[in-house]
Amino acid sequence: DVKVTQxxxxxxxxxxxKVFLECVQDMDHENMFWYRQDPGLGLRLIYFSxxxxxxxxxxIPEGYxxxxxxxxxxxxxxxxxxxxxxxxxxxxxxxxxGVNTEAFFGQGTRLTVV
Amino acid sequence: GENVEQHPSTLSVQEGDSAVIxxxxxxxxxxxxxxxxxxxxxxxxxxxxxxxxxxxxxxxxIAVTLNKTAKHFSLHITETQPEDSAVYFCAAxxxxxxxxxxxxxxxxxxxxxxxx
Numbered sequence: 001d002v003k004v005t006q007x008x009x010x011x012x013x014x015x016x017x018k019v020f021l022e023c024v025q026d027m028d029h030e031n032m033f034w035y036r037q038d039p040g041l042g043l044r045l046i047y048f049s050x051x052x053x054x055x056x057x058x059x060i061p062e063g064y065x066x067x068x069x070x071x072x073x074x075x076x077x078x079x080x081x082x083x084x085x086x087x088x089x090x091x092x093x094x095x096x097x098g099v100n101t102e103a104f105f106g107q108g109t110r111l112t113v114v
Numbered sequence: 115g116e117n118v119e120q121h122p123s124t125l126s127v128q129e130g131d132s133a134v135i136x137x138x139x140x141x142x143x144x145x146x147x148x149x150x151x152x153x154x155x156x157x158x159x160x161x162x163x164x165x166x167x168x169x170x171x172x173x174x175x176i177a178v179t180l181n182k183t184a185k186h187f188s189l190h191i192t193e194t195q196p197e198d199s200a201v202y203f204c205a206a207x208x209x210x211x212x213x214x215x216x217x218x219x220x221x222x223x224x225x226x227x228x229x230x
């Protein structure tokens with residue numbers, strides 16, 4: 001059973017703080033993704049990574065950065081949190097190498113920036 | 115750019131009736147079309163998917179149809195039950211740029227409400 005685990009379920013941070021959201025998967029997946037979910041806007045891709053140390057910008061990368069030092073871990077970083085980054089953040093992973101396969105999601109982190 | 119449109123945004127049906135959710139995609143090179151269900155407070159989970167070499171796929175009460183010419187695909191749920199209440203997302207794969215991998219582009223979601 002694939003497990004994608006996000007470090008926090010709920011997080012409250014202050015404006016201007018540096019925020020780290022961590023995601024770990026245990027199935028040796030090549031691809032990992034960070035999405036932001038807001039009502040009526042679906043799942044918007046922030047960044048994805050298809051290999052260690054590789055990353056690509058998604059649709060809304062502004063204000064975010066990522067780190068993938070190990071295959072199983074993909075971190076999302078908010079360099080200076082702002083109130084408009086209050087949202088639900090979902091991490092996902094999937095097998096890679098050009099194969100279209102199922103994406104497995106973490107439980108989500110609801111981030112509130114005050 | 116690549117785009118997936120999903121309709122309707124909210125769908126309310128009587129228990130026992132059928133529900134249909136439709137998605138259209140922009141890139142004719144898309145070849146993989148999954149549907150995810152997200153129950154309240156839970157993570158999205160795959161419920162059914164279809165690849166471009168197939169026109170229809172069924173799994174018990176759910177089915178997906180694909181029309182490649184028109185670039186649209188639909189989720190059909192028959193004999194709806196209260197546990198079908200959730201948000202449903204469609205997605206379409208888009209070919210990789212350079213050395214990257216295929217990406218999924220997501221629809222905005224449909225909130226399905228099953229009325230008792």
